Amino acid sequence: MDAGNRDRVRDIGRAPAPEDRVPGRSYSTLRPAQPVIPQPKRPKPGADLITRAAAVFGRTTTGVTWPYGLATPSRRNYRDRPDAYEEAVQRAQEAQEAVTAWAERYGLRSSQSGCCPRWLERTTSRRCRDEGCTHFDAPRPDAEWLDHTVAWLHAGRPAGLTSAPYDVSPESRERLSWWTRSVPELRVAQGTGWYGFGTTQILMWRSDILGDEVDSTDLRKDLAARQ
Ligand SMILES: [Zn+2]
16 A cells, blocks of 8 residues: 555554655645644752753853852762762752852852952952962952952942851951941951851942942841742
8 A cells, every 4th residue: 555645543653754754745634643742841949949050150061050068969979978968069059059049139240260359349350360369369458358258340340259268367357347348338247158158248339339238137038048
């Protein structure tokens, strides 16, 4: 029987394979034995967060350029401790959600160039090149509190620094208040950050860009507000 005339259901299973069909001939009555139902593409869990975070932190070939300590942990590091692994993943995802929501709320993107409050004083993002970076060059008066630092841009301008030190010494407190006295636009606040592990969070920001009120008392409440 000519394959082109097979139009009854019982012949469907014997329809010629695509490579055996005659060019130009209609096989439209030969329906496939199993109809192909288009499946809606379901986003992977967390795909929305990845997309949002990539806009804030940028992308690597494998994912998001998360700040230090915020990447999703590797299962290899928890080989014999599945419970600890699940907990670490959960903690990382909460931190990722919190930091991303906070950045979105204030229209911030992370910068790889930001280094210290001198960077915050500039109108364009440029890492200190000469001697005198207060984070990296001697005598590094801001190095102690600038631990796990993220530098933040607003519309391309240096707008904030967040850090997560384990401790804020009296010298660091004095240094922070020195900055706010010396540079009228700068504000400093301390809160509970996304880094965790018992760290506190310092936020230093430009009030002329972000306003006087920037939430730093409990940055995780951004997460709670979204749920
Ligand atoms: Zn600097």
